[in-house]
Amino acid sequence: xxxxxxxxxxxxxxxxxxxxxxxxxxxxxxxxxxxxxxxxxxxxxxxxxxxxxxxxxxxxxxxxxxxxxxxxxxxxxxxxxxxxxxxxxxxxxxxxxxxxxxxxxxxxxxxxxxxxxxxxxxxxxxxxxxxxxxxxxxxxxxxxxxxxxxxxxxxxxxxxxxxxxxxxxxxxxxxxxxxxxxxxxxxxxxxxxxxxxxxxxxxxxxxxxxxxxxxxxxxxxxxxxxxxxxxxxxxxxxxxxxxxxxxxxxxxxxxxxxxxxxxxxxxxxxxxxxxxxxxxxxxxxxxxxxxxxxxxxxxxxxxxxxxxxxxxxxxxxxx
Amino acid sequence: xxxxxxxxxxxxxxxxxxxxxxxxxxxxxxxxxxxxxxxxxxxxxxxxxxxxxxxxxxxxxxxxxxxxxxxxxxxxxxxxxxxxxxxxxxxxxxxxxxxxxxxxxxxxxxxxxxxxxxxxxxxxxxxxxxxxxxxxxxxxxxxxxxxxxxxxxxxxxxxxxxxxxxxxxxxxxxxxxxxxxxxxxxxxxxxxxxxxxxxxxxxxxxxxxxxxxxxxxxxxxxxxxxxxxxxxxxxxxxxxxxxxxxxxxxxxxxxxxxxxxxxxxxxxxxxxxxxxxxxxxxxxxxxxxxxxxxxxxxxxxxxxxxxxxxxxxxxxxxxxxxxxxxxxxxxxxxxxxxxxxxxxxxxxxxxxxxxxxxxxxxxxxxxxxxxxxxxxxxxxxxxxxxxxxxxxxxxxxxxxxxxxxxxxxxxxxxxxxxxxxxxxxxxxxxxxxxxxxxxxxxxxxxxxxxxxxxxxxxxxxxxxxxxxxxxxxxxxxxxxxxxxxxxxxxxxxxxxxxxxxxxxxxxxxxxxxxxxxxxxxxxxxxxxxxxxxxxxxxxxxxxxxxxxxx
Numbered sequence: 001x002x003x004x005x006x007x008x009x010x011x012x013x014x015x016x017x018x019x020x021x022x023x024x025x026x027x028x029x030x031x032x033x034x035x036x037x038x039x040x041x042x043x044x045x046x047x048x049x050x051x052x053x054x055x056x057x058x059x060x061x062x063x064x065x066x067x068x069x070x071x072x073x074x075x076x077x078x079x080x081x082x083x084x085x086x087x088x089x090x091x092x093x094x095x096x097x098x099x100x101x102x103x104x105x106x107x108x109x110x111x112x113x114x115x116x117x118x119x120x121x122x123x124x125x126x127x128x129x130x131x132x133x134x135x136x137x138x139x140x141x142x143x144x145x146x147x148x149x150x151x152x153x154x155x156x157x158x159x160x161x162x163x164x165x166x167x168x169x170x171x172x173x174x175x176x177x178x179x180x181x182x183x184x185x186x187x188x189x190x191x192x193x194x195x196x197x198x199x200x201x202x203x204x205x206x207x208x209x210x211x212x213x214x215x216x217x218x219x220x221x222x223x224x225x226x227x228x229x230x231x232x233x234x235x236x237x238x239x240x241x242x243x244x245x246x247x248x249x250x251x252x253x254x255x256x257x258x259x260x261x262x263x264x265x266x267x268x269x270x271x272x273x274x275x276x277x278x279x280x281x282x283x284x285x286x287x288x289x290x291x292x293x294x295x296x297x298x299x300x301x302x303x304x305x306x307x308x309x310x311x312x313x314x315x316x317x318x319x
Numbered sequence: 320x321x322x323x324x325x326x327x328x329x330x331x332x333x334x335x336x337x338x339x340x341x342x343x344x345x346x347x348x349x350x351x352x353x354x355x356x357x358x359x360x361x362x363x364x365x366x367x368x369x370x371x372x373x374x375x376x377x378x379x380x381x382x383x384x385x386x387x388x389x390x391x392x393x394x395x396x397x398x399x400x401x402x403x404x405x406x407x408x409x410x411x412x413x414x415x416x417x418x419x420x421x422x423x424x425x426x427x428x429x430x431x432x433x434x435x436x437x438x439x440x441x442x443x444x445x446x447x448x449x450x451x452x453x454x455x456x457x458x459x460x461x462x463x464x465x466x467x468x469x470x471x472x473x474x475x476x477x478x479x480x481x482x483x484x485x486x487x488x489x490x491x492x493x494x495x496x497x498x499x500x501x502x503x504x505x506x507x508x509x510x511x512x513x514x515x516x517x518x519x520x521x522x523x524x525x526x527x528x529x530x531x532x533x534x535x536x537x538x539x540x541x542x543x544x545x546x547x548x549x550x551x552x553x554x555x556x557x558x559x560x561x562x563x564x565x566x567x568x569x570x571x572x573x574x575x576x577x578x579x580x581x582x583x584x585x586x587x588x589x590x591x592x593x594x595x596x597x598x599x600x601x602x603x604x605x606x607x608x609x610x611x612x613x614x615x616x617x618x619x620x621x622x623x624x625x626x627x628x629x630x631x632x633x634x635x636x637x638x639x640x641x642x643x644x645x646x647x648x649x650x651x652x653x654x655x656x657x658x659x660x661x662x663x664x665x666x667x668x669x670x671x672x673x674x675x676x677x678x679x680x681x682x683x684x685x686x687x688x689x690x691x692x693x694x695x696x697x698x699x700x701x702x703x704x705x706x707x708x709x710x711x712x713x714x715x716x717x718x719x720x721x722x723x724x725x726x727x728x729x730x731x732x733x734x735x736x737x738x739x740x741x742x743x744x745x746x747x748x749x750x751x752x753x754x755x756x757x758x759x760x761x762x763x764x765x766x767x768x769x770x771x772x773x774x775x776x777x778x779x780x781x782x783x784x785x786x787x788x789x790x791x792x793x794x795x796x797x798x799x800x801x802x803x804x805x806x807x808x809x810x811x812x813x814x815x816x817x818x819x820x821x822x823x824x825x826x827x828x829x830x831x832x833x834x835x836x837x838x839x840x841x842x843x844x845x846x847x848x849x850x851x852x853x854x855x856x857x858x859x860x861x862x863x864x865x866x867x868x869x
Contacts, residue, residue, distance in 0.1 A: 182728045183721040190718055193707035200666075200704050201719040201772070202690030260709050 016306050017253050017269035021276065028280035035283055038160060045165035046230075048275035050075075052168050052268070053223040054246045055253075056175040057216030059267045062250055063179070064212045065192035065259025066112060066119035070126035071220040071246060074101050075239035076134050078224030083143040083150075083234040090147060098221045104130060105217020109210035127243065134236050142235040151232030164226055171219070176264040188212060192259025248299055249274050254306065273298075359590040360573045363395040368557045369414075369445070369526045374423035376406075376413055383409045384420070387583040389576055391526055391557035396548060398560045398568040398589070400601055401578035402791035407561050410578065411528050414559075415447040416440035428525065438467075444525030448515055448532060456504030461486035463503050464517045489517045493547055508652075509540035516547055527551060528559040533567060534789045537652040537817055539856070545571065563791055565594045577601050598792060613827060613843070614806040618642030620675075621811035622780050624663065627672035632658045633835035636672070640780065645802065645812045647826030647843065649819070650855045655835040656815045657699055660782045664696045665689040677779055690719055695773035699784040699815075701762070705769040708758035712750050713739040715757050715768050720775045742771030746801060763794025770801065781805065784815045799825060819848060831855050 029036040054071045061068050078097040085093035108126055112119045145151050156163045179185040187208050190198045199205055220239075228234045253270030255262025274295065281291045367390035376384040384406045391397045401407045412418045414425065416434030425432045427443055434440040437447070454463050461482050462469070470481040486499040495513040497506060503514055512532065519527050529548070533541050548558055548571060562568055568575060569589060576586040577600040584600045623639040633655030640646045648656050661667045663674055665683025673680050676692060683689040689696075698704035706715055716739050717724050724734045739753050746767045750760060757765055766786065773781065783802065787795040802825060806812045816822045822829055826843035831854035839854040 181730055183725045183730060184728060186714060186718075186721060186730065189710060189714075190707050193709045194703070196704050197698075197707055198718075199686055200664075200696065200698055202685075202687040202776075203718070204685070204687050260707065 015254055015263070015266045015269055016309060017266055017273060017302065020302060021269050021273050024273065024276050024280065028276065028283070032280065032283040035280055040279065040283075042160070042162050042165055044272070044275045044279045045168060046162045047279065048271050049164045049168035050223045050227050051242060051245050051249060051274070052271040053171060053219045053226070054216065054242065055249045055267050055271050056171055056264060057212070057219035058246050058250050059253070059255055059262055059264055060175070060179065060185075060188055060212040061119075061216045062247075062255050062257065063192045063259060063262040064188045064209055065195065066209060066212070067123065067247070067257070068105075068108065068213065068216050069120065069123040069243045070104065070108060070130055071216060072239035072242035073127050073130035073134065074104050074217055074220040075224035075227065075242055076234075076236065077101075077104075077130055077137070078221035079228040079234035079238050080134055080138050080143060080236065082225045082228050083145050084138065086145060086147050086150065090150065094225060097225050098218060101217040101219075101221025101224070102214050103217070105213040105215070105220075106210060108217070109206075109213030112213070113206035113209050138234075138236045140236055142233055144233045145228070150229050154226065154228075154230035154232070164230070167226070171222075172264060172268055175215075179264050184208060184211060189260055192261075194260070245274065248295075252299060252302055273302075359569060360396070360571075361590050362573050362588045363392050365392045365394065367391055368393045368428055370424075370426040371410070371414065372424045372426065374410065374413055374420045374425075376409055376418060377421050383581050384413070385581050386423075387578065387581075389583070391559055392573075393525075393555040393557050394552045395573040396552060396558040396560050396571045398562065398572035398575045399578065400561075400568065400575060400597060402601055402793055405578040405601070406581040407578055408530065409581075411447055411530060411559070411561065414440070414526075415445055415528065417447075441522050444522065445528070446519040446522065446524045446526070447528045447530065448512075448519055449530060454503050454511055454514060457502065459500050459502060460490070460497060460506075460514055460517070461499040463514050464489060465521060466518070468521060485521075486517075489520050492520060492550060493517055495543060507540075508535045509537075509543065512536065512544070513547070516544075524551075524556055526557045526559065528561070530561045531563070531789060532560075533562065533564065535652075538819075539651050541567070563789065563795075565597070565792075568597075569594070601792065612803070613825070614643050614645060614803060616807075617644045617827075618809065621677055622663070622813070623675040624659070625673050625675065627659065627662060627674065628670050629658060629662055629667055630670045632667075633832075636832075636837050638830050638837065638840065640811045640813050642811050643806055643809050644827050645806045645814060645825050645843075647822040647829040648813060648815045648832060649817075649822045649829055649851060650832035652817060654832040654855065656832050657784055659832075660696060660784055660813070660815060663689075663780075664694055664782065690776055693777070693779035695719075695776055695778035695781045697766075697769050697773055697781070697783045697786060699788070701765050701769055705772075706757050706765060709756060711754050712743075712748070712757055712760075712768060713753040716742060716771050717775065719772050723775065738775055742767075742774065746771060747797065761791070761794070763790045763798070766790060766794070766798060767801075770798070774805075778810070780811045780813065782813045782815070785817065786814060787816075787818070787821060819851060822851075823848075 078101050081100055082093050082097035085096055108123055111122045187203050191205050191208055249270035250267050252273055253266030369391045371389040374384050374387045399407050413420045416437045416439050464486055470478040472478045483499050493513045497510055572589045574586055574588055577584045620639050621642050625637050627636045628634045636659055650656050662669050665686050665688050717735050724731055748764050748767045757768055787798055814825055829841045829843050830837055831839045833855050
């Protein structure tokens with residue numbers, strides 16, 4: 001065990017979740033003859049892109065010490081707007097969808113910033129309220145896209161690779177750079193790690209919180225638009241439980257709920273882990289209910305292992 | 320509970336300890352301290368109640384304790400000294416069952432013990448009073464004292480009546496002005512500490528370990544603690560007292576033991592030694608404390624505070640700081656010193672008055688405005704306000720000056736490293752690498768990182784709030800020298816401190832505050848300790864008390 005610890009703590013620290021991703025990847029390659037093919041792997045990327053995109057924004061929000069439970073509802077609203085407004089104009093529909101996500105994020109961020117009410121409560125309220133708005137807007141009906149360019153986009157590819165997968169990977173790269181290379185990213189860590197010290201260092205905490213809520217709102221809306229284009233439709237219940245899947249992926253990736261710690265690379269690992277498990281078990285024809293039980297058990301086990309590996313055994317040694 | 324507190328009124332140097340009145344407590348202590356210098360306590364001749372023999376504790380890659388011996392006699396205060404990282408805390412954690420020693424014996428009352436956990440040690444009579452308080456603010460005093468050991472009636476129901484009676488017995492020993500049903504969150508830091516001590520009294524303790532108990536107390540509040548320690552001693556409890564403050568140690572202890580780099584360097588009787596010898600034992604050399612001269616050349620006025628007030632916090636505060644000058648702000652905790660600094664820094668909104676910085680009237684609406692305009696505040700509480708403990712050294716260092724090491728929002732890691740290297744060398748910060756998390760550094764090095772962080776904002780005015788609190792002697796003198804050098808190089812420096820030697824050693828001028836008002840301004844070289852104490856206790860005119868200068 002100690003050598004394993006040393007391995008994880010080394011300079012080129014490999015995140016535990018990636019070991020897990022590689023392990024299940026190899027496992028399913030042996031267990032199912034259909035698993036290891038370009039078609040299936042790009043398929044996994046497309047399947048995970050929805051939750052993956054939201055998880056990118058959620059990582060920043062969580063490192064910042066907040067959480068956003070309203071992403072599923074935001075996704076649903078954006079999808080309905082993107083399909084529902086197409087009659088007027090395609091461009092308008094997409095812009096309105098993305099704008100709605102950013103606006104909802106900004107409102108969440110503003111309330112958390114200005115009132116100091118816990119983000120969990122604020123976004124829980126937003127989750128219920130926005131879902132209500134979707135029903136008001138759609139009148140409880142599903143919208144179907146009559147625009148084939150829109151529904152074809154979701155299935156289009158560049159070479160052998162689906163456009164959705166490319167968008168997801170590009171966004172991942174951008175958010176990784178934002179988090180690790182920009183001042184905003186650094187301050188996101190600082191605010192999550194110690195809000196009081198951050199204020200005293202002259203960091204404008206509210207501004208960073210708001211930016212992160214806007215980012216997650218944007219990604220939820222983008223995920224909604226892309227999901228609608230995949231399905232060629234939007235249902236009022238679209239995005240239910242997505243906040244839970246997203247948070248699961250982010251936490252699997254090593255981001256701490258308490259803030260101040262996490263990474264986009266870890267989140268990518270968490271997203272892929274969930275995607276591979278669902279896909280692999282599906283190919284092995286594991287019944288859907290068992291899949292949920294297994295995913296739940298794996299989430300808890302991974303976090304236990306992570307906690308054991310990172311046990312602060314050297315904490316007492318001071319220099 | 321040991322019911323022998325009644326003896327306490329016969330305490331040799333306690334005239335009026337039944338009184339809850341803080342002023343009489345205070346004059347009693349001053350009497351205490353006035354004699355303290357002359358009459359050091361003689362060692363108590365008795366069989367030790369506790370012995371640690373040949374304790375060795377290894378952590379991966381480090382020997383934290385190497386063959387350490389230590390013993391405590393009943394009724395004695397045994398001071399344990401050492402620089403940060405010398406192994407004091409580890410030794411005490413071994414003693415209290417938090418760590419298990421790799422080698423060595425713990426003998427309590429003639430019996431060899433192997434404590435598996437803190438609860439085990441507590442039941443055997445060894446209690447550690449923590450440096451950081453671990454109380455539940457939302458619960459009452461009684462519930463906190465008996466946390467984890469609430470008296471029960473059959474059926475696992477809490478026996479509230481017994482809880483109240485037992486708590487009142489303990490509170491009678493502590494003689495502190497609060498009730499069993501007060502919420503802990505509503506108490507002052509000093510009173511919270513009393514609750515923490517009360518917790519130790521639940522199990523009849525044989526050895527009580529105090530780890531830096533006065534770190535968050537004012538000179539005013541310490542006598543209460545000393546009384547409690549005295550009363551424990553009279554009950555035959557052995558006390559281990561860890562502190563950085565020499566004056567306290569020489570005042571309280573019977574014997575002094577010293578650790579250096581995890582090794583036991585020796586034990587001396589307090590009556591036969593002096594600060595110089597103890598310091599030499601601690602750091603292996605004789606330390607010339609604060610011999611660097613004070614700054615002497617002043618430029619124009621950098622900060623002028625005119626009639627500044629914040630309602631119900633402080634009132635009508637006026638003073639100025641010139642370039643190249645160190646101004647000390649001295650007063651008790653609660654006198655409003657930190658609040659004045661926070662107001663200058665934009666964290667509080669003044670209700671009246673103005674702040675003039677470098678000739679311009681400024682009204683900061685946030686800390687950000689203040690930082691941009693060239694004010695730096697090294698806060699009182701390093702861990703809560705100064706540092707992001709989970710971040711590495713480099714990132715903490717550049718936290719307040721990110722715009723200086725980035726362009727278009729993107730960090731330039733080369734320049735960031737250069738900033739870190741510069742202050743790392745200039746201040747002799749001891750870290751293995753810039754990747755080290757600051758949470759793993761000692762207090763002195765952490766404080767240097769905070770100071771470096773602010774220097775990199777190139778401030779016009781540097782405010783230091785309790786710059787050496789909880790820092791070992793070696794680092795303390797380094798930080799003092801650093802502050803003087805900064806002033807000499809042209810910074811305007813405002814130092815807030817509760818330690819008189821620090822204020823006297825650093826300041827060109829001293830502003831004394833009492834109860835939200837500036838009571839006097841002194842020349843730092845000619846003021847006497849008596850004058851200062853009078854000014855900060857609001858007792859000007861009455862009998863001059865003696866200060867506790869080291």
